Amino acid sequence: MVDKVFEKSIIKQFEFDEEVASVFDDMLNRSVPFYKEMQRLSINFACNFLEENDKVYDLGCSTASTLIELSKHCEHNLELIGIDNSSAMLNRAAKKAKAFGVDIELINADLHDVEYANAKLILSNYTLQFIRPLQREKLVKKVFDSLKEEGIFIFSEKVISSNSKLNKQSIDEYYEFKKTQGYSEFEISQKREALENVLIPYTEEENRKMILDAGFSHCETIFKWVNFATFIAIK
Ligand SMILES: Nc1ncnc2c1ncn2[C@@H]1O[C@H](C[S@+](CC[C@H]([NH3+])C(=O)[O-])CC(=O)[O-])[C@@H](O)[C@H]1O
Numbered sequence: 001m002v003d004k005v006f007e008k009s010i011i012k013q014f015e016f017d018e019e020v021a022s023v024f025d026d027m028l029n030r031s032v033p034f035y036k037e038m039q040r041l042s043i044n045f046a047c048n049f050l051e052e053n054d055k056v057y058d059l060g061c062s063t064a065s066t067l068i069e070l071s072k073h074c075e076h077n078l079e080l081i082g083i084d085n086s087s088a089m090l091n092r093a094a095k096k097a098k099a100f101g102v103d104i105e106l107i108n109a110d111l112h113d114v115e116y117a118n119a120k121l122i123l124s125n126y127t128l129q130f131i132r133p134l135q136r137e138k139l140v141k142k143v144f145d146s147l148k149e150e151g152i153f154i155f156s157e158k159v160i161s162s163n164s165k166l167n168k169q170s171i172d173e174y175y176e177f178k179k180t181q182g183y184s185e186f187e188i189s190q191k192r193e194a195l196e197n198v199l200i201p202y203t204e205e206e207n208r209k210m211i212l213d214a215g216f217s218h219c220e221t222i223f224k225w226v227n228f229a230t231f232i233a234i235k
Protein backbone atom coordinates (compact mmCIF):
# COMPACT_ATOMS: atom_id res chain seq x y z
CA MET A 1 0.00 0.00 0.00
CA VAL A 2 1.16 3.54 -0.78
CA ASP A 3 2.19 5.76 2.16
CA LYS A 4 -0.31 8.66 2.47
CA VAL A 5 -0.06 8.94 6.26
CA PHE A 6 1.03 12.59 6.25
CA GLU A 7 -1.32 13.83 3.51
CA LYS A 8 -3.87 14.80 6.16
CA SER A 9 -3.32 17.11 9.15
CA ILE A 10 -1.63 15.24 11.96
CA ILE A 11 -1.62 16.37 15.55
CA LYS A 12 0.17 13.50 17.25
CA GLN A 13 3.81 12.43 17.41
CA PHE A 14 5.10 9.77 15.03
CA GLU A 15 4.13 6.26 16.14
CA PHE A 16 4.62 2.79 14.71
CA ASP A 17 0.88 2.12 14.83
CA GLU A 18 -1.48 0.19 12.54
CA GLU A 19 -1.69 3.02 10.00
CA VAL A 20 2.10 3.34 9.65
CA ALA A 21 2.62 -0.45 9.66
CA SER A 22 0.13 -0.91 6.82
CA VAL A 23 2.22 1.26 4.46
CA PHE A 24 5.60 0.75 6.11
CA ASP A 25 7.55 -1.01 3.34
CA ASP A 26 6.53 1.74 0.89
CA MET A 27 7.33 4.43 3.49
CA LEU A 28 10.82 3.08 4.09
CA ASN A 29 11.60 2.62 0.41
CA ARG A 30 10.53 6.18 -0.38
CA SER A 31 11.88 7.84 2.81
CA VAL A 32 15.32 6.29 3.20
CA PRO A 33 17.62 7.06 0.28
CA PHE A 34 19.08 3.86 -1.20
CA TYR A 35 17.23 1.76 1.37
CA LYS A 36 17.45 -1.38 -0.81
CA GLU A 37 21.16 -0.89 -1.50
CA MET A 38 21.85 -0.30 2.20
CA GLN A 39 19.93 -3.52 2.99
CA ARG A 40 21.84 -5.44 0.30
CA LEU A 41 25.18 -4.24 1.69
CA SER A 42 24.22 -5.02 5.32
CA ILE A 43 23.32 -8.55 4.25
CA ASN A 44 26.46 -9.08 2.14
CA PHE A 45 28.77 -7.86 4.90
CA ALA A 46 26.88 -9.99 7.43
CA CYS A 47 27.04 -13.16 5.30
CA ASN A 48 30.80 -12.91 5.10
CA PHE A 49 31.01 -13.37 8.91
CA LEU A 50 28.26 -15.95 9.38
CA GLU A 51 28.61 -19.69 9.87
CA GLU A 52 26.22 -22.64 10.14
CA ASN A 53 23.57 -22.25 12.89
CA ASP A 54 24.72 -18.78 13.98
CA LYS A 55 22.28 -16.75 16.01
CA VAL A 56 21.15 -13.46 14.43
CA TYR A 57 19.03 -10.74 16.03
CA ASP A 58 17.33 -7.84 14.28
CA LEU A 59 16.52 -5.04 16.74
CA GLY A 60 13.50 -3.11 15.46
CA CYS A 61 12.78 -5.72 12.78
CA SER A 62 9.51 -4.00 11.68
CA THR A 63 7.98 -6.20 8.94
CA ALA A 64 11.02 -8.57 8.99
CA SER A 65 12.22 -7.60 5.48
CA THR A 66 15.89 -7.73 6.42
CA LEU A 67 15.78 -11.12 8.14
CA ILE A 68 13.80 -12.60 5.23
CA GLU A 69 16.34 -11.24 2.71
CA LEU A 70 19.23 -12.45 4.88
CA SER A 71 17.87 -15.97 4.99
CA LYS A 72 17.39 -15.94 1.20
CA HIS A 73 20.97 -14.79 0.55
CA CYS A 74 22.97 -16.62 3.19
CA GLU A 75 24.12 -20.15 2.34
CA HIS A 76 23.99 -21.26 6.00
CA ASN A 77 21.10 -22.24 8.20
CA LEU A 78 20.66 -19.42 10.76
CA GLU A 79 18.69 -18.93 13.96
CA LEU A 80 16.77 -15.72 13.19
CA ILE A 81 15.20 -13.60 15.92
CA GLY A 82 13.33 -10.35 15.25
CA ILE A 83 12.42 -7.95 18.05
CA ASP A 84 10.00 -5.06 17.88
CA ASN A 85 7.52 -3.45 20.27
CA SER A 86 4.88 -2.70 17.62
CA SER A 87 2.24 -5.46 17.38
CA ALA A 88 1.07 -3.98 14.07
CA MET A 89 4.57 -4.45 12.60
CA LEU A 90 5.01 -7.94 14.03
CA ASN A 91 1.64 -9.13 12.66
CA ARG A 92 2.87 -8.20 9.20
CA ALA A 93 6.29 -9.72 9.89
CA ALA A 94 4.69 -13.05 10.84
CA LYS A 95 2.56 -13.12 7.66
CA LYS A 96 5.51 -12.23 5.43
CA ALA A 97 7.86 -14.76 7.05
CA LYS A 98 5.22 -17.46 6.56
CA ALA A 99 4.63 -16.48 2.93
CA PHE A 100 8.37 -16.63 2.21
CA GLY A 101 8.76 -19.89 4.15
CA VAL A 102 11.34 -18.39 6.51
CA ASP A 103 11.49 -19.49 10.13
CA ILE A 104 11.85 -16.40 12.35
CA GLU A 105 11.24 -16.12 16.08
CA LEU A 106 9.39 -12.82 16.54
CA ILE A 107 9.49 -11.23 19.98
CA ASN A 108 7.15 -8.41 20.95
CA ALA A 109 9.21 -6.50 23.51
CA ASP A 110 11.10 -3.35 24.28
CA LEU A 111 14.69 -3.70 23.09
CA HIS A 112 15.96 -3.03 26.62
CA ASP A 113 14.07 -5.99 28.07
CA VAL A 114 15.45 -8.80 25.89
CA GLU A 115 18.49 -11.02 26.52
CA TYR A 116 20.61 -11.33 23.36
CA ALA A 117 22.91 -14.15 24.49
CA ASN A 118 25.41 -15.78 22.11
CA ALA A 119 24.66 -13.70 19.06
CA LYS A 120 27.07 -13.75 16.13
CA LEU A 121 25.32 -10.88 14.39
CA ILE A 122 23.08 -8.14 15.70
CA LEU A 123 21.41 -5.97 13.09
CA SER A 124 19.58 -2.74 13.72
CA ASN A 125 18.73 -0.61 10.72
CA TYR A 126 17.21 2.81 11.49
CA THR A 127 16.09 1.90 15.01
CA LEU A 128 18.67 3.22 17.53
CA GLN A 129 17.65 6.73 16.42
CA PHE A 130 14.33 6.15 18.21
CA ILE A 131 16.01 5.21 21.52
CA ARG A 132 16.62 8.11 23.88
CA PRO A 133 20.25 9.09 24.46
CA LEU A 134 21.78 7.39 27.54
CA GLN A 135 19.34 4.50 27.01
CA ARG A 136 20.89 4.16 23.55
CA GLU A 137 24.42 3.93 24.99
CA LYS A 138 23.15 1.37 27.51
CA LEU A 139 21.57 -0.72 24.76
CA VAL A 140 24.74 -0.65 22.64
CA LYS A 141 26.75 -1.84 25.66
CA LYS A 142 24.25 -4.68 26.04
CA VAL A 143 24.66 -5.49 22.34
CA PHE A 144 28.45 -5.63 22.83
CA ASP A 145 28.15 -7.88 25.90
CA SER A 146 25.75 -10.25 24.10
CA LEU A 147 27.92 -10.80 21.03
CA LYS A 148 30.26 -13.77 20.76
CA GLU A 149 33.98 -13.04 20.28
CA GLU A 150 34.43 -11.38 16.86
CA GLY A 151 30.68 -10.99 16.61
CA ILE A 152 29.41 -8.07 14.56
CA PHE A 153 26.90 -5.30 14.94
CA ILE A 154 25.55 -3.72 11.74
CA PHE A 155 23.34 -0.69 12.14
CA SER A 156 22.06 2.24 10.10
CA GLU A 157 21.11 5.68 11.31
CA LYS A 158 19.91 9.02 10.14
CA VAL A 159 22.82 11.33 11.10
CA ILE A 160 23.38 15.05 11.52
CA SER A 161 26.43 17.20 10.82
CA SER A 162 28.20 19.21 13.53
CA ASN A 163 28.70 21.90 10.88
CA SER A 164 25.50 23.95 10.77
CA LYS A 165 25.87 24.98 7.12
CA LEU A 166 26.42 21.39 5.99
CA ASN A 167 23.61 20.23 8.24
CA LYS A 168 21.18 22.66 6.63
CA GLN A 169 22.31 21.61 3.15
CA SER A 170 21.90 17.92 4.08
CA ILE A 171 18.33 18.56 5.21
CA ASP A 172 17.61 20.42 1.96
CA GLU A 173 19.10 17.59 -0.11
CA TYR A 174 17.00 15.09 1.81
CA TYR A 175 13.79 17.06 1.22
CA GLU A 176 14.61 17.24 -2.49
CA PHE A 177 15.01 13.47 -2.41
CA LYS A 178 11.61 13.08 -0.74
CA LYS A 179 10.02 15.28 -3.39
CA THR A 180 11.46 13.03 -6.12
CA GLN A 181 9.77 10.14 -4.30
CA GLY A 182 6.38 11.82 -4.72
CA TYR A 183 5.95 13.36 -1.25
CA SER A 184 4.45 16.86 -1.19
CA GLU A 185 5.92 19.75 0.84
CA PHE A 186 2.95 19.43 3.19
CA GLU A 187 3.59 15.72 3.81
CA ILE A 188 7.31 16.38 4.32
CA SER A 189 6.77 19.16 6.86
CA GLN A 190 4.05 17.22 8.69
CA LYS A 191 6.29 14.20 9.08
CA ARG A 192 9.20 16.39 10.20
CA GLU A 193 7.00 17.78 12.97
CA ALA A 194 5.70 14.37 13.98
CA LEU A 195 9.29 13.07 14.25
CA GLU A 196 10.47 16.02 16.39
CA ASN A 197 11.82 14.64 19.71
CA VAL A 198 10.97 11.10 18.57
CA LEU A 199 13.79 10.51 16.09
CA ILE A 200 17.00 11.82 17.71
CA PRO A 201 19.96 11.58 15.32
CA TYR A 202 23.62 11.60 16.39
CA THR A 203 26.54 12.74 14.25
CA GLU A 204 28.63 10.04 12.59
CA GLU A 205 31.39 10.79 15.15
CA GLU A 206 28.97 10.42 18.10
CA ASN A 207 27.85 7.05 16.72
CA ARG A 208 31.45 5.92 16.36
CA LYS A 209 32.28 7.10 19.90
CA MET A 210 29.25 5.25 21.31
CA ILE A 211 30.46 2.05 19.59
CA LEU A 212 34.10 2.33 20.69
CA ASP A 213 33.09 3.32 24.26
CA ALA A 214 30.96 0.16 24.43
CA GLY A 215 34.15 -1.85 23.80
CA PHE A 216 34.04 -2.68 20.08
CA SER A 217 37.51 -2.97 18.50
CA HIS A 218 36.53 -1.58 15.12
CA CYS A 219 33.85 0.62 13.60
CA GLU A 220 33.53 1.40 9.92
CA THR A 221 31.01 3.32 7.82
CA ILE A 222 30.17 1.00 4.93
CA PHE A 223 27.57 3.23 3.29
CA LYS A 224 26.65 6.87 3.44
CA TRP A 225 24.30 9.10 1.47
CA VAL A 226 24.32 12.67 2.87
CA ASN A 227 22.59 12.18 6.26
CA PHE A 228 21.94 8.42 6.17
CA ALA A 229 24.73 6.05 7.22
CA THR A 230 25.36 2.34 7.75
CA PHE A 231 28.03 1.17 10.21
CA ILE A 232 29.69 -2.15 10.90
CA ALA A 233 31.22 -2.72 14.33
CA ILE A 234 33.41 -5.70 15.21
CA LYS A 235 33.78 -7.03 18.77
N1 LIG B 1 12.18 0.63 22.26
C1 LIG B 1 11.85 -0.15 21.21
N2 LIG B 1 11.74 -1.48 21.37
C2 LIG B 1 11.40 -2.28 20.33
N3 LIG B 1 11.19 -1.82 19.08
C3 LIG B 1 11.29 -0.49 18.88
C4 LIG B 1 11.62 0.41 19.92
N4 LIG B 1 11.65 1.67 19.42
C5 LIG B 1 11.34 1.56 18.11
N5 LIG B 1 11.11 0.27 17.77
C6 LIG B 1 10.78 -0.28 16.45
O1 LIG B 1 11.85 0.03 15.58
C7 LIG B 1 11.39 0.06 14.24
C8 LIG B 1 12.08 1.21 13.51
S1 LIG B 1 11.99 1.11 11.76
C9 LIG B 1 13.16 -0.17 11.44
C10 LIG B 1 13.25 -0.62 10.02
C11 LIG B 1 13.72 -2.04 9.86
N6 LIG B 1 14.92 -2.31 10.66
C12 LIG B 1 13.97 -2.36 8.41
O2 LIG B 1 15.09 -2.12 7.90
O3 LIG B 1 13.02 -2.81 7.75
C13 LIG B 1 12.84 2.47 11.17
C14 LIG B 1 12.11 3.67 10.77
O4 LIG B 1 10.89 3.63 10.72
O5 LIG B 1 12.79 4.70 10.48
C15 LIG B 1 9.87 0.16 14.29
O6 LIG B 1 9.28 -1.01 13.78
C16 LIG B 1 9.56 0.35 15.78
O7 LIG B 1 8.36 -0.25 16.19
Ligand SMILES: O=C(O)C(=O)Cc1ccccc1
Nearest residue numbers: 027028031032158191192195
Ligand atom coordinates in the same frame (compact mmCIF):
# COMPACT_ATOMS: atom_id res chain seq x y z
O1 LIG C 1 10.90 10.27 6.58
C1 LIG C 1 11.62 10.98 7.26
O2 LIG C 1 11.41 12.21 7.36
C2 LIG C 1 12.77 10.44 8.00
O3 LIG C 1 13.39 11.16 8.67
C3 LIG C 1 13.21 9.00 7.94
C4 LIG C 1 12.21 8.04 8.41
C5 LIG C 1 11.83 7.05 7.54
C6 LIG C 1 10.87 6.16 7.93
C7 LIG C 1 10.31 6.24 9.21
C8 LIG C 1 10.73 7.21 10.08
C9 LIG C 1 11.69 8.11 9.67
